[in-house]
Structure formats: structure tokens, C-alpha cells
Amino acid sequence: MTKLLICGSAAAEAVPGVFCTCPLCLKALEEGGKDIRSRTAYQLGESIRIDLGPDLFYHMVKFGLRLDKLRELVITHNHRDHFYPDELANRRQGMSKVPEGAVLRVIGSPIVVEQVKNTTDPEKSLLKFESVEHGSKVMLHGDVELTAFQANHGAPESLFYAFRTKEYSLLIANDTGWFPDQSWDLLKNFAFDAVILDCCYMHWDQRHGHMGGDSFIACLEELRKQGSLKENALLVANHFSHNPNLSHEELCSWLTPRGIEVGFDGMEIEL
Numbered sequence: 001m002t003k004l005l006i007c008g009s010a011a012a013e014a015v016p017g018v019f020c021t022c023p024l025c026l027k028a029l030e031e032g033g034k035d036i037r038s039r040t041a042y043q044l045g046e047s048i049r050i051d052l053g054p055d056l057f058y059h060m061v062k063f064g065l066r067l068d069k070l071r072e073l074v075i076t077h078n079h080r081d082h083f084y085p086d087e088l089a090n091r092r093q094g095m096s097k098v099p100e101g102a103v104l105r106v107i108g109s110p111i112v113v114e115q116v117k118n119t120t121d122p123e124k125s126l127l128k129f130e131s132v133e134h135g136s137k138v139m140l141h142g143d144v145e146l147t148a149f150q151a152n153h154g155a156p157e158s159l160f161y162a163f164r165t166k167e168y169s170l171l172i173a174n175d176t177g178w179f180p181d182q183s184w185d186l187l188k189n190f191a192f193d194a195v196i197l198d199c200c201y202m203h204w205d206q207r208h209g210h211m212g213g214d215s216f217i218a219c220l221e222e223l224r225k226q227g228s229l230k231e232n233a234l235l236v237a238n239h240f241s242h243n244p245n246l247s248h249e250e251l252c253s254w255l256t257p258r259g260i261e262v263g264f265d266g267m268e269i270e271l
């Protein structure tokens with residue numbers, strides 16, 4: 001059994017946004033709980049992390065993560081809520097005692113790889129790289145097959161990913177709007193046990209860059225129609241903006257009756 005941990009579940013500004021006085025941010029600050037959302041990232045087992053944004057330290061402390069055990073870092077795109085390469089410079093000798101031979105493989109688009117190389121000396125930080133593009137397949141630690149898909153998002157070379165082993169098949173698709181045609185085609189080769197999908201704007205109608213609730217539901221229906229979802233697949237909405245001003249409870253009241261779970265910081269998914 002592998003565990004996927006949703007480390008963060010918010011868009012770029014987090015909830016509460018540090019300078020924001022919208023009703024949701026003020027409520028989150030006052031009441032805490034599932035309305036506190038850090039920047040979206042995931043950990044798959046002990047060795048694979050998906051995205052490294054500005055909340056890595058918070059995730060480590062909050063969830064007691066041993067980040068020295070990470071072997072692969074998979075980056076979706078270079079927006080600042082998902083990619084903060086400066087933190088990797090702290091792996092250098094003299095700044096961290098990284099166990100000998102504990103090489104971290106950074107997997108992402110050529111732009112992402114280039115940015116890490118410009119931030120720190122890969123050799124001194126014990127980093128290796130794998131450039132990927134739509135259609136790339138890479139074998140990860142634990143016989144996990146990674147597949148990259150083109151996203152519909154503002155940042156250049158934005159990707160989303162599938163993770164497949166003999167036991168499970170998982171899709172993590174944020175940040176993206178309605179998928180490009182080539183991604184829909186490639187997704188026909190998969191039947192997912194669990195899907196985590198961008199639902200950034202909920203009741204705001206949005207189809208490009210991110211998804212609102214209607215396109216989120218339509219996207220799941222399309223996945224089901226083309227055979228990319230197993231019958232009892234777990235469906236999770238994630239990467240929520242504070243801007244539509246919906247609390248966790250309000251998100252649940254719309255999504256739960258539709259058979260969809262609302263992602264939150266600390267949610268664990270058993271695969």
C-alpha cells in the first residue's frame with residue numbers, strides 16, 4: 001500500500017493570503033482547520049515529491065516529513081507556488097548534511113531543469129536531472145512509471161502527470177484548464193484508480209489555465225466516457241483559490257453529493 005499525502009491544497013496566494021482581508025481569509029485565520037491551505041504539493045510514499053513551492057519547510061514540520069529520503073522531485077511548471085528552486089541550494093555541503101549518495105533527481109520541463117542549474121551547483125547539491133515533455137515516460141523509485149502530459153496553463157511548458165505501478169494508477173492534474181487534444185489522446189491508455197484535478201475557481205466559470213466547478217465536472221465525465229476512470233475511482237478536487245470565497249464546508253456541500261472529495265492539507269490517499 002502506498003500513501004499519497006496532499007501537502008498543500010491552495011493556489012498561489014495560499015489561504016489565508018498573507019495580505020488578504022477577504023471574508024474567507026479572515027475566517028481561516030480565526031478558525032483554522034481545513035480552511036488553512038498552503039501551496040499545492042504532494043508526497044507519494046517516502047521518496048517522491050510533486051512540486052516544491054514556498055511551503056516546503058511548513059510541510060516538513062507540519063507532517064513530520066523526512067525530506068532527506070526523497071529520491072525524486074517532479075515539477076509541474078515554474079509558477080512560484082509550485083517551484084522555488086532556491087530551496088534546493090540549501091542541499092549544498094556546508095549548508096546541509098545530506099547523506100552520502102542521497103542523490104535527488106529533479107524531473108521537469110527543460111525550463112525547470114535550466115532554472116535549477118542556474119540556482120545551485122548540481123554536483124555540490126547532489127542533484128541529477130531528467131528533462132521531460134508531453135509523452136515522456138520515466139521510471140521512478142519503487143517501479144513507479146511517470147507519464148507527462150501537456151497542460152492548458154499560462155506558464156510555458158506546463159505539464160501534469162500520471163503515476164502507475166502494478167498496484168495503482170494515479171492522475172494528478174493541476175495546474176490546468178480543459179486538457180489539450182494530445183493529452184486527451186494519451187489519457188486513453190490509462191484507467192485511473194484515483195484522480196486529483198484542478199478545481200481552482202469552483203463556481204466561477206473557467207476553462208483555460210485553471211478549471212471552475214462546471215469544467216471540472218465535465219472533465220471527469222469526459223475521462224469516464226473515454227474509459228480513463230475505473231468504476232469506483234476516487235475523485236478529488238484540489239488547488240483552491242481564496243478568490244471565490246468558499247470555505248471547505250461550502251466546497252463539500254457542492255462536491256460531496258456529486259461523489260467528489262474535497263482536497264485539504266494533510267489529506268491521505270491510500271493507493
Ligand SMILES: [Zn+2]
Nearest residue numbers: 011012081175
Ligand atoms: Zn498553482
Ligand SMILES: [Zn+2]
Nearest residue numbers: 020022025242
Ligand atoms: Zn483572501
Ligand SMILES: [Zn+2]
Nearest residue numbers: 079153155175
Ligand atoms: Zn500555475
